[in-house]
Amino acid sequence: SAVISQKPSRDICQRGTSLTIQCQVDSQVTMMFWYRQQPGQSLTLIATANQGSEATYESGFVIDKFPISRPNLTFSTLTVSNMSPEDSSIYLCSVEQSNTGELFFGEGSRLTVL
Amino acid sequence: GNSVTQMEGPVTLSEEAFLTINCTYTATGYPSLFWYVQYPGEGLQLLLKATKADDKGSNKGFEATYRKETTSFHLEKGSVQVSDSAVYFCALNPQSNYQLIWGAGTKLIIKP
Numbered sequence: 560s561a562v563i564s565q566k567p568s569r570d571i572c573q574r575g576t577s578l579t580i581q582c583q584v585d586s587q588v589t590m591m592f593w594y595r596q597q598p599g600q601s602l603t604l605i606a607t608a609n610q611g612s613e614a615t616y617e618s619g620f621v622i623d624k625f626p627i628s629r630p631n632l633t634f635s636t637l638t639v640s641n642m643s644p645e646d647s648s649i650y651l652c653s654v655e656q657s658n659t660g661e662l663f664f665g666e667g668s669r670l671t672v673l
Numbered sequence: 674g675n676s677v678t679q680m681e682g683p684v685t686l687s688e689e690a691f692l693t694i695n696c697t698y699t700a701t702g703y704p705s706l707f708w709y710v711q712y713p714g715e716g717l718q719l720l721l722k723a724t725k726a727d728d729k730g731s732n733k734g735f736e737a738t739y740r741k742e743t744t745s746f747h748l749e750k751g752s753v754q755v756s757d758s759a760v761y762f763c764a765l766n767p768q769s770n771y772q773l774i775w776g777a778g779t780k781l782i783i784k785p
Binding site for chain 1: 705707709715716717718719722762766772773775776777778
């Protein structure tokens with residue numbers, strides 16, 4: 560199983576600023592996924608990040624707000640831009656490794672926007 | 674379309690009680706089914722899975738059987754512990770395209 564490290568684990572940010580979340584995987588993976596989990600809610604897929612191409616965003620999410628980088632097969636970043644209190648959530652990085660649809664998750668980055 | 678419906682929480686039980694968390698799904702074809710668990714302050718981790726009808730997934734005393742006739746994947750445990758307190762998510766993968774469809778999650782609280 561993949562081991563996924565996310566940084567920061569939590570942060571408190573001011574409105575209007577941006578924060579970049581890093582996701583490091585201990586093995587090479589084709590696709591990485593970024594999810595948002597708002598307080599008390601289920602998971603919502605933000606985008607799928609493939610190495611060497613632009614991320615694919617889900618409905619309701621745009622690149623200007625959530626730019627994603629995928630420079631290699633073990634690393635990705637998600638930036639939350641121009642933050643507002645509504646962006647306060649847990650952001651989760653995940654990968655699919657075994658071709659069974661099973662996902663492995665990082666521990667999440669808990670973001671609070673004041 | 675594809676969807677997952679979970680029992681609404683929170684579910685509160687006493688230690689050693691029997692647990693059932695209901696999960697039903699709507700999907701075309703033959704999806705894979707999963708239960709994920711999220712302990713307080715942590716990310717999600719896979720609890721168990723089943724990839725075809727009548728398969729039973731099991732782990733840490735939890736079980737769930739893939740019932741195609743009732744489109745269900747209910748999570749059960751015979752005797753819960755305080756350490757089982759967490760949020761449990763049912764999910765399906767419609768056709769192994771890595772886009773999981775998630776249930777809303779069920780918060781489980783176990784009291785000593």
